[in-house]
Amino acid sequence: MSRRERLSPQDFDTLKAHMGPRWKLANIEAVRQVLVEGRKQKEIAVELGVTEKAVSQMVKKAYDLHQEHGTAPEGWVTVFATLPPDLAEHVRIMEQTARATLNRGKQ
Incomplete structure (x- = not known):
């Protein structure tokens, strides 16, 4: 490496x-x-x-x-929150979707 x-x-x-x-x-x-x-x-x-x-x-x-x-991509904000597991999973999915959208825009 x-x-x-x-x-x-x-x-x-x-x-x-x-x-x-x-x-x-x-x-x-x-x-x-x-x-x-x-x-x-x-x-x-x-x-x-x-x-x-x-x-x-x-x-x-x-x-x-x-x-x-x-x-975190430029301009993004890191948030720490305590959530029930099902809501935490929704937030993770939202982040992954946003990152994927951002990465598609860079290609």
Whole structure:
């Protein structure tokens, strides 16, 4: 993976919500160390006993999720609200629809 901007701990917490159940806790922590703490992927690969390419792919996948879900487009406002689950899902769908519409406009 080419060098990417570092994420704040808060940005990473937002990212984690989009990582899904298939992400192993060790891999989430490894990605956090790279994206938040700035550790080298090579060090993480040695600790996990995997290739640098495997770590690079994890970091890229996480960063792509951050780009898709974690960064608010220019002019957007972030709102924190406590809602019942069914209403929260409607709000998530509204955001996804708005992002998709915005992304279609950029193509």
